[in-house]
Amino acid sequence: AQSVTQLDSQVPVFEEAPVELRCNYSSSVSVYLFWYVQYPNQGLQLLLKYLSGSTLVKGINGFEAEFNKSQTSFHLRKPSVHISDTAEYFCALHQGGSEKLVFGKGTKLTVNP
Amino acid sequence: SQTIHQWPATLVQPVGSPLSLECTVEGTSNPNLYWYRQAAGRGLQLLFYSVGIGQISSEVPQNLSASRPQDRQFILSSKKLLLSDSGFYLCAWSADRGGTDTQYFGPGTRLTVL
Numbered sequence: 001a002q003s004v005t006q007l008d009s010q011v012p013v014f015e016e017a018p019v020e021l022r023c024n025y026s027s028s029v030s031v032y033l034f035w036y037v038q039y040p041n042q043g044l045q046l047l048l049k050y051l052s053g054s055t056l057v058k059g060i061n062g063f064e065a066e067f068n069k070s071q072t073s074f075h076l077r078k079p080s081v082h083i084s085d086t087a088e089y090f091c092a093l094h095q096g097g098s099e100k101l102v103f104g105k106g107t108k109l110t111v112n113p
Numbered sequence: 114s115q116t117i118h119q120w121p122a123t124l125v126q127p128v129g130s131p132l133s134l135e136c137t138v139e140g141t142s143n144p145n146l147y148w149y150r151q152a153a154g155r156g157l158q159l160l161f162y163s164v165g166i167g168q169i170s171s172e173v174p175q176n177l178s179a180s181r182p183q184d185r186q187f188i189l190s191s192k193k194l195l196l197s198d199s200g201f202y203l204c205a206w207s208a209d210r211g212g213t214d215t216q217y218f219g220p221g222t223r224l225t226v227l
Contacts, residue, residue, distance in 0.1 A: 034215070043203055043218035044157075090157065099145055099164060100172075101216055105156035 002027040004093050006104035014112050015083055021076040021107045023091030032094040033074040034101065035065055039087045047089070050074060061085070081111045115140035119204050119219040126226055132177075132191040134222050136204030139185065144206040146187040147216065148179055151201040163187060199226045 007022040025031060032051050036044040048059025055067040065076045074091060091104040116139045126132060138144055148160040159172045161179035169179050176195050180188045187204060204219040 036218075041201075041221070041223070043220050044205075044216075045218070046215045049215065099162055099170075100147075100159060103157040103159075105154075 002031065002093055002095050002102050004091050004102055004104040006089075006091055006107050008107050009105065010108045010110070012110045012112060013081055016080045018079050019077065019081050019085075019109065021089050021091075021109065023074045023076065023104060025072050025074065025091075025093045027072075027093060027095055029095060033065075033067060034092040034094065035059065035063070035074070035076050036090045036092060036103075037061075037087050038090065038106075044090065047076070081109070083111050083113065085109060086111045115206075115217065117204060117206055117217055117219040119202075119222050121222060122220065123223045124225070126194050126224065128196055128226055129193050132189070132194050132198070132224070134189040134202055134204075134224075136187040136189075136219055137185055138206045141185070141206070141208060143184060144208055146181060147205040147207075148187065148189050149203040149205065151203065151221075152199070157203070160189070194226045196226050199224055 003026045005024045013019050034049045035047040037047050038044045047063050048057045048065055050057045050067045058064045063078050065074055067074050088106045088108050090106045092101045094101050118137050145164055147162045149157045150160055151157055161169055161171055163169050163181045166181050166184055177191050202222045205216040207214045207216045
């Protein structure tokens, strides 16, 4: 069965610092990978997705992620964070042919001044 | 453009009372529809999904049920709420059958069972 592991439940950083949110997945077949962001008391919004092709994927708000098949990882990065990036971030996996997304438990990013 | 609505936005219900949460999608046809629950510290749990009218797949056996009476309407129900049903309920839709399309989420319903 496929699964997604987000290694850090909480990540505090200072404004303008770089950040990496880690995501590892487990699947025996090819997958599609997603990062979503959730601001307090709101629904989820897509940041970026990897379907195929270039392993470096750029998304909205200056975020990017790199798909690493050998390490089964899809880590999210931003070179310089803002206070407004404070939110919860979810990594998700979609197995080819399935109708479902499998989500990690989320990482709460807190950007401090 | 497509939009997804959920109501109510917040709900406080006593234990043992019934529940009905509604989700509607505009601007698309024959979407896949999903119900998720977020409980504190537990991430997103897929509850139900539907690929068409009257077609419901249940992911977790529990106190809840779902129905899809119309193409773009998805309803989450319970006959008797439990304390453990408290959480943030999210509806989502996607267009693609192959898994490459994005799931678009509604604004959510905050349910508190007392």
